[in-house]
Amino acid sequence: MNILIIGGGGVVGQKLAQALVKSGMLRGQAITRITLADVVDPAPVAAPFEIRTMICDIADPASVAECVSKDTDVIYLLAAIVSAHAEEDFDAGMKINLFGTYNVLERCRALGTSPVVVFTSSIAVYGGEAQDPLGDHSFPNPQTSYGMQKAAGELFINDYSRKGFIDGRAFRLPTISVRPGKPNRAASSFMSSILREPLNGQEAVCPVDADFLHYYLSPRRCVDNLIKGAELAGDDIGQNRVMQMPGTSLSIKQLIDAMTAVAGPEPAKLIRWDAQPDIKKIVSGWRWDIHADKAERLGLKADDSFEDNIRYYLEDDKPAA
Template identity: 75%
Template sequence: MHILIIGGGGVVGQKLARSLAARGQLRGKAIRKITLADIVDPAMVEAPFDVECVACDISNPASVAATLGADVDVIYLLAAIVSAHAEEDFDAGLSINLMGTLNVLQRARELQTKPVVVFTSSIAVYGGEVPDPILDHSFLNPQTSYGAQKAMGELLVNDFSRKGYIDGRGFRLPTISVRPGKPNRAASSFMSSILREPLNGQEAICPVSDDFPHFYLSPRKCVENLIRGAEIEAAELGQNRCMMMPGKMWTIRQMIDAMTAVAGPEPAKLIRFEAQPAIQEIVKGWRFDLRPEKALKLGLSADESFEDNIRYYLEDDKPAA
């Protein structure tokens, strides 16, 4: 089993690689190699089998062809230009999120090996005039360029699977929190930084009010779901290969209260509320009442509580003092 993780330098890609290395097998077969690919060489992950780290620009078909060979059995397509970045730079979003996805799928088609492709979409594909609750068959109505590009990627995954070129499956990720590392250019980045920075003893700014609700999942649970998602048999997926990944909805206040319950009252004192209209304009179009029934039936799951999300960060990712 050779697994290619495109976006292997990111938080989720690195965690996925480490989890697969510890697991040693996928889809009932022993893993013999993982290739981590990103726009720059990803960090190495220790494993009892071969791990290769390569630079790959998915906007360049030649770079994709050099990275994706006929011996690859499973492709995790995680790479993306995130929401606020895609909104600011329309061409970059098109190049990576749409054309990059198409380039990977076209290369898989050329190989005629029908690899399993796990595509990470986003709940940003929902929005606008769609009635609540959002169900598995609610139509996609994105209100951002990022959401539109992810929705188009889903259609490509479905159609390439229907034609038999790939065995695709796509998962609309909730906002992943608490993410380690530094803030990125996602509009949702503050949803980790308002917790991560205070837990690390640093001040953080929250650009929305504390009654703002959103749909969340921890990095640990996201990785578990991505592994389960690769193992679902094609017959179980039905005619629509793309679905919501389970998560749960909490308000900013509930998240802060969860942090206080786990880590005490001091971190919450480091959060400052300061309105940021550009972020508010993006997030106001996101939808929140999501019912991921299909994924739950297929064995994916959400965190039991946001306290768990805080504990996982402290156990897995908090820098040593």
């Protein structure tokens, strides 16, 4: 079993690789190689089998051809530029999020091997006049360029699967929190930083009101679901290869209350409330009444509570003092 993780240098890609190494199996077969590919050479992961790292620019078909080989069995297509970046730089978003996805799928078609392709979409595909509750069969009506690009990627996954070019499945990810590392250009970045930085003894800024609702999932559970998602049989998924990954809808206040329940009252005192109209404009178009009936029926899961999200960060990612 040879696995390629495109976006293997990112938080989810690295955690996914580590989880796959720990398991040693995918789709009932022993893993013999994992290739981590990203626009910057990814950090290697220790394993008892072959680990490759390589630079891959999915906007460049030649680079993709070097990355996706005939013996690749499973491709995790995680690479993307994030929401605020795609909104600021339309050309970059199109090259990477739209045509990058196309380039990977076209390479699969040219090889004729029909690999399993796991594509990470986003709840940013929802919005506008789509009616609540939202879920697997809701009409995508994104209100950002990033959401549009992800919605187009979903259509690619469905059609390339229908034609037999790939065995695809696409998951609309909730916002992943609490993410380790530093804030990035995602409009949702504050949904981790307002917890991560205070847990690390640093000040953080919250740009929205305490009653702002959103849909969340921990990195640990996201990785579990991505592994489960790759193992699903195509016939069980059905004609629509796109589904909502389970999450939980919570307010900012509920996130902070969960942090306080686990870590005590001091971290919350480090949150500074400072409205940021540019961020609020983007996130106000996002929706939160989301249901993941199909994925849950197929065995994917949400976190039991956001207190678990806090505990996972403290166990897995908090920097040593």
